[in-house]
Amino acid sequence: MKEKLDAIIPKATAKRLALYYRYLRTLHDKGIDKTNSKELSEALQVDSATIRRDFSYFGELGKRGYGYDVENLVNFFAKTLNDDQLTKVALVGVGNLGSALLKYKFHQNNNLRISVAFDSDKNLVGKKIGDIEIFPMNKIKEILEKEKLEIVILAVPSEVAQELAEELIEIGVKGFLNFTPHRIITPNDVVVQSVDLTNELQTLIYFLKKKKEEL
Amino acid sequence: MKEKLDAIIPKATAKRLALYYRYLRTLHDKGIDKTNSKELSEALQVDSATIRRDFSYFGELGKRGYGYDVENLVNFFAKTLNDDQLTKVALVGVGNLGSALLKYKFHQNNNLRISVAFDSDKNLVGKKIGDIEIFPMNKIKEILEKEKLEIVILAVPSEVAQELAEELIEIGVKGFLNFTPHRIITPNDVVVQSVDLTNELQTLIYFLKKKKEEL
Numbered sequence: 001m002k003e004k005l006d007a008i009i010p011k012a013t014a015k016r017l018a019l020y021y022r023y024l025r026t027l028h029d030k031g032i033d034k035t036n037s038k039e040l041s042e043a044l045q046v047d048s049a050t051i052r053r054d055f056s057y058f059g060e061l062g063k064r065g066y067g068y069d070v071e072n073l074v075n076f077f078a079k080t081l082n083d084d085q086l087t088k089v090a091l092v093g094v095g096n097l098g099s100a101l102l103k104y105k106f107h108q109n110n111n112l113r114i115s116v117a118f119d120s121d122k123n124l125v126g127k128k129i130g131d132i133e134i135f136p137m138n139k140i141k142e143i144l145e146k147e148k149l150e151i152v153i154l155a156v157p158s159e160v161a162q163e164l165a166e167e168l169i170e171i172g173v174k175g176f177l178n179f180t181p182h183r184i185i186t187p188n189d190v191v192v193q194s195v196d197l198t199n200e201l202q203t204l205i206y207f208l209k210k211k212k213e214e215l
Numbered sequence: 216m217k218e219k220l221d222a223i224i225p226k227a228t229a230k231r232l233a234l235y236y237r238y239l240r241t242l243h244d245k246g247i248d249k250t251n252s253k254e255l256s257e258a259l260q261v262d263s264a265t266i267r268r269d270f271s272y273f274g275e276l277g278k279r280g281y282g283y284d285v286e287n288l289v290n291f292f293a294k295t296l297n298d299d300q301l302t303k304v305a306l307v308g309v310g311n312l313g314s315a316l317l318k319y320k321f322h323q324n325n326n327l328r329i330s331v332a333f334d335s336d337k338n339l340v341g342k343k344i345g346d347i348e349i350f351p352m353n354k355i356k357e358i359l360e361k362e363k364l365e366i367v368i369l370a371v372p373s374e375v376a377q378e379l380a381e382e383l384i385e386i387g388v389k390g391f392l393n394f395t396p397h398r399i400i401t402p403n404d405v406v407v408q409s410v411d412l413t414n415e416l417q418t419l420i421y422f423l424k425k426k427k428e429e430l
Contacts, residue, residue, distance in 0.1 A: 012227070014425075018417035022396065044398050045407065082420050089416070100315035106413050112420070151419065175423040177416055181237065183259050191426055192260065193419035195410065198321050201304070201392055202233035204366065204408035205297050205327070208390040210229075211406055 013054045019044055020054070021077035025109065028074050034067040088115040089177075090149045092164065093156035094124050094134055097179055101155060102129040114153065116143055141171045151175040158182040228269045234259055235269070236292035240324065243289050249282040303330040304392075305364045307379065308371035309339050309349050312394055316370060317344040329368065331358055356386045366390040373397040 009017075023043055027035055037055070041048035055061075055068060061076050078084045091098055091114050098117070107113040117134045119125065125136045135143060144150070152173050156164055161182040168176075175191045178184055181199075186192055224232075238258055242250055252270070256263035270276075270283060276291050293299045306313055306329050313332070322328040332349045334340065340351045350358060359365070367388050371379055376397040383391075390406045393399055396414075401407055 014421060015418055017421060018414040019398075019411070021417070022414070023398075042400070045400060080421065081417050082424050083417065087420055096315040096318040100311040101412070103311040104412055106416060108413075110413055110417070112413075112416055151416075151423065153416075174426075175419050177419050183234075183238075185257070185260060189426060189430060191419060191422045193415055193422070195412070195415050196234070197316070197319055197410070198323075198325055198327075199233040199237070200408055200410050201321060201327055201366075201368075202236070202296050202298065202325070203230050204390050204392050204406060205302055206229060206232060206295065207406045207408070208366065209297055211389075211404060215404060 009057045013057055016046065016050075016054055017077060017081055019046075021074070021081055021083070022109075024070055024074050024077065027070050033070055035070055036067040040068075083111045085111060087112040087151065088147065088149055089113070089151040089153055090115070090140075090144060090147075091117045091132075091153040091155060092119070092137075092140070092168070093154065094119040094121070094129070095155060095157075098153075098155035099129055101153060101179075102132050115147060115149070118143075140168070144168075144171060144173065149173075151177070153177045153179065154184075155179045224272045228272055231261065231265075231269055232292060232296055234261070236289070236296055236298070237324075239285055239289050239292065242285050248285055250285055251282040255283075298326045300326060302327040302366065303362065303364055304328070304366040304368055305330065305355075305359060305362075306332040306347075306368040306370060307334070307352075307355070307383070308369065309334040309336070309344065310370060310372075313368075313370035314344055316368060316394075317347050330362060330364070333358075355383070359383075359386060359388065364388075366392070368392045368394065369399070370394045 020040070023040065024035070037048040037051040040051050058076060061069070061072050089112065091101055094102065094117050102114060102117055114132055117129065117132050118137055118140050119134055120137045124134045127134050150173055152168055154161060154165065154176050158180045161178065161180040162184050165176060165184040165186060169186060169190055174189065176184065176193070178192055178194045181196050183194065184192055238255065252263040252266040255261070255266050273291060276284070276287050304327065306316055309317065309332050317329060317332055329347055332344065332347050333352055333355050334349055335352045339349045342349050365388055367383055369376060369380065369391050373395045376393065376395040377399050380391060380399040380401060384401060384405055389404065391399060391408070393407050393409045396411050398409065399407055
């Protein structure tokens with residue numbers, strides 16, 4: 001049943017799953033059993049019609065009427081987002097942003113963490129940031145294979161992103177969280193999630209301009 | 216005409232404007248006059264039907280047939296994204312992520328930059344990261360007003376995000392690039408763009424899991 005439900009979740013809905021998941025867990029931690037689209041909408045600043053449509057994809061779990069069952073949804077999301085098992089990822093590129101990401105609390109309340117980092121800079125290799133050791137690039141194949149890591153956070157200079165991604169794909173990497181502004185091109189069985197900070201700021205500026213025109 | 220066109224651009228399209236803008240500028244810099252949805256699709260990893268639909272919102276500029284005119288589109292996007300004028304923003308919270316953001320090259324090829332930073336930590340106040348000076352929080356009203364800044368990058372701890380946002384809105388802030396996992400609640404005339412790093416990683420994990428089920 002779940003598999004089938006998963007298969008029809010649209011991309012825009014899928015992108016909101018982690019958001020719903022986090023908020024439902026805060027409700028669950030507070031001992032709250034039920035919620036509804038209005039409450040979720042206010043807390044998450046997502047249109048309540050969007051929330052109802054999103055939740056309709058979750059089958060029985062998303063049935064309205066007397067509200068959504070918080071615990072069932074938390075369990076459903078944990079499974080759907082693979083948060084019921086630990087996901088370890090590697091980070092490549094320990095510059096300013098990479099260092100900050102190594103210190104970022106991905107693991108806080110979540111079953112995911114950066115377990116290893118790589119950089120080509122000899123001055124960084126061998127050092128640790130937090131608990132995470134920095135290895136040289138020529139160790140990457142060996143370590144990713146040994147640790148069975150298939151997700152890489154890319155925080156390298158833009159110019160090397162594509163070439164590096166191709167090398168990593170060859171050694172079995174299947175997913176990239178790409179912090180470079182370069183849109184890396186990958187085969188069909190590889191997933192890329194891009195976090196482009198300049199784009200985000202420009203998009204904000206655009207929406208702000210629009211908002212002013214409306215008012 | 217432009218105003219009218221702007222008004223009907225859907226949110227999902229709007230979020231891709233900065234992406235199109237950057238790529239079209241790289242084409243323009245290379246002296247390339249024309250492009251088409253297939254080329255854009257390959258470079259940006261966005262479905263070509265989506266690109267054609269997006270571009271159809273740009274009126275005459277987005278007409279297909281013999282392709283899109285690169286220079287006209289660059290000028291249109293620069294105006295639409297306010298990149299034809301300098302946008303200065305403030306950063307609040309100079310922790311690990313905040314420091315990395317102060318060093319991040321938002322301004323590279325773009326007309327936007329962080330011009331001032333704030334933190335409550337006395338050890339940080341008065342220091343500079345790059346060219347950007349760090350001021351105490353009690354100076355924020357005065358400086359934002361003087362510098363006419365209305366966009367704030369929030370890189371503070373989650374727990375203080377909402378309260379701080381409310382204070383900033385009171386002194387005239389109209390836009391937030393919110394790096395905290397907390398979804399800040401704001402009045403209707405304020406725009407929030409959220410960059411939630413854990414969500415991004417979880418979404419990647421979800422899409423990767425789905426991809427494996429498909430194959």
